[in-house]
Amino acid sequence: MMLLRRLLAGLVAGAILISACGCSTSAQPPVQPEDPYSPSQMSFGSTPIPGQGATFQPDVVVIAAGAAAVESVSDDGLTWMLDPNAPGVGDLAPGKVLFVTSRGVGRIVDASRSGADLAVTLAPVTITDVIKDGSFASTSAISLDKAIVYQTPQPFWADPQGASEDGAPRIGPASYRPGVDLPTVPGIGTDAATVAGGFGVTSTCCESGVGAAFSYGAGGIKIEGSIALEMSQPHASFALNIAGGEVTNASFHLLGAAGLKLAVAAGTSPDGFTNINRALPVSAEFTVPVATxxxxxxxVTVNQYLNVQTTFSAKTAYISANGEYSFSGDLGFDYSNKTFTPSFVSDPQVKTSILDSAKILSVGVNGIAFDDHVKFTIGLGAYGFKAGVYFTLTATLGLTLGSALATGSIVCRGAQLDLWGDYGVGYDIPKPVTALINFFLKHFNSTPIASSGGIAGPAKNFFDRAVVEPDSKICKK
Structure with a gap:
């Protein structure tokens, strides 16, 4: 298999007959891209084709063989094992930017031999670190109904709580090169089960929406919950113009958003419990090839990131609630003249009230809060380290339920639901994940990365609903 892939790498490079350097601006005859749903392209990403009109930054090394030059990828998505004999691979060095496939893009922090392969470890880049000049746009609606599921074992960055006592992630030494194929072969699908932050998480996408169901049971606490952005015939559009390494205008729009549905139930053990505050970077992602x-x-790539926090005050407590909201419109933004103009869904309507459905069995005041960040990106990269035009929808729910023992006959109940939009051109990585990535990069004496790069508009809270019942002074204290 390895020999066959190396032969393919040589054949592809010979057939294309172009330089691996991305700095060339000379136009080449049109080359038909490979089928993005072929086995090799699904496994490692679609192959770039230099000389077709885009100008890359001078330090970008484009590997013309693309997926045929890739032997394997580490389960954290940061280390790519390449065929050292593939044209262009010999030019790779720390500080340069690798562009081997649509998923294999990043600034090189280390490139060293590992057996018969070259192990190349990458740090995230923004889109203008790769492209100097080029105009890109969808010519028709991009349907999200044929997503490729990428599912990996729990990488170190998916468990911010799984750190040593000094806060460092439990990862291998600097010489560690996990040169094995992805354990789950990518394929077209609608769901993926992973582990994140000690939770079991099942992600769903994209034909009827994007959602996550999560569960946890440890330390005397049990939690089950779900949240879903419901969509009807979801599709997207985008545009991105880059001139001289600067974004001049851009847009991203997601149409078909129809509502939000959420549910949560949690309880404590009679033998004691420990409240939790967990970040859940979900390692599964869904990708829809757009075009070369x-x-x-x-x-288009869809990623999710959740946070869950409990504030129980009593043993043998139980709370639950569910809610459903409908809305219409699109999510996205336009950018021109250095100004962002965002678009948000309008007029959310309550179909099922969170408080009306809330239940509690407890002698104290108890609460639970969780938020779900759903990020849509059109661009380059993988596993949340993706650069391009993006929009992140964040839904946050806070639920607090009291006890009649503390307030006489009154049982206070409170709930708050917020919807936020974040958007821009570049990359945006959750800060807990960034901290773990930077600790990992210390092994290579690499400069720490920022949690975001590129340009971004101001985050917008476009839906804010807080309800406290009953309407009494005791409950509003």
Whole structure:
């Protein structure tokens, strides 16, 4: 298999007959891109084609063999095992930017031999670190009904709580190179089960929406919950113009958003419990190939990130609630003249009230809060380290339920639901994940990365609903 892949790498490079350097601006005859749903392209990403109109930054090394030059990828998505004999691979060095596939893009922090392969470890880049000049746009609606599921074992960055006593992630030494194939072969699908932050998480996407169901049972606490952005025939559109390494205008729009549905139930043990505050970076992602434009293979990627926190005050407590909201419109933004103009769904309507459905069995005041960040990106990269045009929808729920023992006959109940939009051009990584990535990069004496890069508009809270019942002074203290 390895020999066959290396032969393919040589054949592809010979057939294309172009330089691996991305700095060339000379136009080449049109080359038909490979099928993004072929086994090799699904496994490692679509192959770039230099010389088709896009100008890359001078330090970008484009590997013309693309997926045929890739032997394997580490389960954290940061280390790519490449065929050292593939044209262009010999030019790779720390500080340069690797562009081997639509998923294999990043600034090189280490490149060293590992057996018969070259192990190349990458740090995230923004889109203008790769592309100097180019205009990219969808020519028709991008349907999200044929997503490729990428599912990996729990990488170190998916468990911010799984750190040593000094706060460092439990990862291998600097010489560690996990040169094995992804354990789950990517394929077209609608769901993926992973582990994040000690929770079991099942992600769903994208034909009828994007959601996550999560469960936890440890330390005397049991939690089950779910949240879903419901969509009807979801589709997207985008545009991105880059001139001289600067974004001049851009847009992203997601249409088909129809509502939000959420539910949660949690309880404590009679033998004692420990409240939790967990970050859940979900390692499964869903990708829809868009097109190879000017030789650059672009895709839509959907990632999720959750946080869950409990504030129980009593043993043998139980709380539950569910809610459903409907809305219409699109999510996205337009950017021109250095100004962002965001778009948000309008007029959310309550179909099922969280408080009306809330139940509690407890002698104290108890609460639970969780938030779900759903990020849509059109661009380059993988596993949340993706650069391009993006929009993140964040839904936050806080639920507090009291006890009649503390307030006489009155049982106080409170709930708050917020919807936020974050958007921009570049990359945006959750801060707990960034901290773990930077600790990992210390092994290579690499400069720490920022949690975001590129340009971004101001985050907007476009739906804010807080309800306290009953309407009494005791409950509003």
């Amino acid at each position: 434009i000017l030789g650059v293979p672009l895709s």
